[in-house]
Amino acid sequence: MVVVNESLCDLCGTCAGVCPANCIKILETKVLIDYNQCVECLNCAAICPFEAIRVSGEEVIKV
Amino acid sequence: MKREYDVVVIGAGPAGSMAARYAAETGANKVLLLERDREIGVPVRCGEAISESSLKKFVGVNSQWIASIINEVRFVSPAGYVVDAYTPARGFILHRRLFDHYLALQAASSGVEVITKANVEFVDEYKDGFRHVFVDIFNEKYTIKSRIVIAADGVESRIARQVGIDTTVKLKDMESCVQMLVGNINVKINRIEFYLSTDLAPGGYLWVFPKDENSANIGLGISGDFSNSKHAIKYLQEFVKTKYPDASILTTVAGGVPCTKPLEKIVDDGFMVIGDAARQVNPMTGGGIALSLAAGKMAGEVAGLAIKEKNTTADFLMKYQKEWMKTYGAEQKRYYRLKEFIRTLKNKDFDDIALNLKDLSPEKITLTKIFTLAVRKKPALLVDVVRVFANI
Numbered sequence A: 001m002v003v004v005n006e007s008l009c010d011l012c013g014t015c016a017g018v019c020p021a022n023c024i025k026i027l028e029t030k031v032l033i034d035y036n037q038c039v040e041c042l043n044c045a046a047i048c049p050f051e052a053i054r055v056s057g058e059e060v061i062k063v
Numbered sequence B: 001m002k003r004e005y006d007v008v009v010i011g012a013g014p015a016g017s018m019a020a021r022y023a024a025e026t027g028a029n030k031v032l033l034l035e036r037d038r039e040i041g042v043p044v045r046c047g048e049a050i051s052e053s054s055l056k057k058f059v060g061v062n063s064q065w066i067a068s069i070i071n072e073v074r075f076v077s078p079a080g081y082v083v084d085a086y087t088p089a090r091g092f093i094l095h096r097r098l099f100d101h102y103l104a105l106q107a108a109s110s111g112v113e114v115i116t117k118a119n120v121e122f123v124d125e126y127k128d129g130f131r132h133v134f135v136d137i138f139n140e141k142y143t144i145k146s147r148i149v150i151a152a153d154g155v156e157s158r159i160a161r162q163v164g165i166d167t168t169v170k171l172k173d174m175e176s177c178v179q180m181l182v183g184n185i186n187v188k189i190n191r192i193e194f195y196l197s198t199d200l201a202p203g204g205y206l207w208v209f210p211k212d213e214n215s216a217n218i219g220l221g222i223s224g225d226f227s228n229s230k231h232a233i234k235y236l237q238e239f240v241k242t243k244y245p246d247a248s249i250l251t252t253v254a255g256g257v258p259c260t261k262p263l264e265k266i267v268d269d270g271f272m273v274i275g276d277a278a279r280q281v282n283p284m285t286g287g288g289i290a291l292s293l294a295a296g297k298m299a300g301e302v303a304g305l306a307i308k309e310k311n312t313t314a315d316f317l318m319k320y321q322k323e324w325m326k327t328y329g330a331e332q333k334r335y336y337r338l339k340e341f342i343r344t345l346k347n348k349d350f351d352d353i354a355l356n357l358k359d360l361s362p363e364k365i366t367l368t369k370i371f372t373l374a375v376r377k378k379p380a381l382l383v384d385v386v387r388v389f390a391n392i
């Protein structure tokens, strides 16, 4: 499951542009993902300029 | 706010404000422009560069929102070789916040109703000559009827996909961008700079656009298929730290630029999509302001006409799609082919191009010359180079 780290997210909408399921909604103050529609392609996690999307359960490696 | 409109425009970027204005000026009486954010033009997710010719063609020039006038273009190769392109054309770095305000105010002066903090959640199907727009305004839900809906909702482009126009961008065709407004640096106010290197910005480039002598928009875009292993923010932080160690960073924004071929479908019954939402961006440069202005005006005029002639079907609105493809479609395809090739170039190729130009007299180093060298391993692209740079 992909999760958005709200403290990193800039609400730029880039993730939504590459989401094949059109299931990412950008609001003025947060991003909502409709997990019923999500196909877990991970495009959103790959594209995010701020690296704000992670796969939950994935180990977070601090550089 | 009324319950029923001739035209509802979603998103008050350059595309949306132009569309609303021209719809109102062409024949629509009731036009509504809805913007999700609390302030139009903020945050500025843009390098703010536009050519003088495009600006004059669509808006005019107003010193209020011009930060700097550009007449020099510099490329820097991976090894640090510098190429100063000879170009007679001028450009500007805008204050996009003020520019976007201006465009929205122009729309308002033409009779458009503008509402901010208005998030459109859904647009339903076309029935009996109308669509319904479901919008949240300051936490209250409203349903508005409109004869035409124009989606100008930017890179995320959710609305078009809701009505069945697939605008999803392939990962490799989305540029993942980060930009900083950087102060306490020395820059040449009349020169924009591009850094090409797969170490600095793989599948894209890094830009330095001056806002005044001591500050600049410094940003980069990397192709989506390189972004997973190292994200755009890391590349930019490294560059700024190394190149401008004393810099003050005033803002950092994320952004995406769709660098694709033109979409095959941009209209439906009572519906049009424009600007970044319609992927109307120069896929090689990532420039989208001028094309958004163009698309907004074109779609707005067709919408106004459709209202006047009482025909808002896809058949009628197709005028916009046909005109768009005729005027900009072929060009976007050419730029796309060039981009696809340039993204295969290695650092050595960029250095070779720079070295090849070293002994030429300055006025011979035109953009056509530079790009002719860039594509020399694929001569089939020469036609594209000549065509796209012929009128610069």
Ligand SMILES: Cc1cc2nc3c(=O)[nH]c(=O)nc-3n(C[C@H](O)[C@H](O)[C@H](O)COP(=O)(O)OP(=O)(O)OC[C@H]3O[C@@H](n4cnc5c(N)ncnc54)[C@H](O)[C@@H]3O)c2cc1C
Residues within 6 Å of the ligand: B010, B011, B012, B013, B014, B015, B016, B034, B035, B036, B037, B041, B045, B046, B047, B048, B049, B050, B118, B119, B120, B121, B152, B153, B154, B155, B156, B177, B178, B179, B219, B254, B255, B256, B257, B274, B275, B276, B277, B281, B286, B287, B288, B289, B290, B292
């Ligand atoms: C980092 C970066 C640098 C760039 N640099 C340049 C440059 O130097 N020169 C250039 O020409 N182009 C540049 N571009 C591209 C340029 O910024 C865009 O092409 C241009 O802003 C597109 O205009 P638009 O009106 O289509 O969309 P936008 O300007 O993105 O406007 C879309 C609007 O719609 C609103 N919206 C979205 N969804 C909804 C909804 N559901 N309800 C209501 N409102 C909604 C958004 O809040 C936004 O205000 C850059 C882009 C990026 C990311």
Ligand code: SF4
Residues within 6 Å of the ligand: A004, A008, A009, A010, A011, A012, A013, A014, A015, A016, A026, A031, A047, A048, A049, A050, A051, A052, A053, B254
């Ligand atoms: S791409 Fe990243 S920063 Fe942009 S809206 Fe999506 S999660 Fe937020």
Ligand code: SF4
Residues within 6 Å of the ligand: A002, A015, A018, A019, A020, A021, A022, A023, A024, A033, A037, A038, A039, A040, A041, A042, A043, A044, A045
């Ligand atoms: S994983 Fe894929 S389908 Fe799911 S939200 Fe991200 S981009 Fe959309």
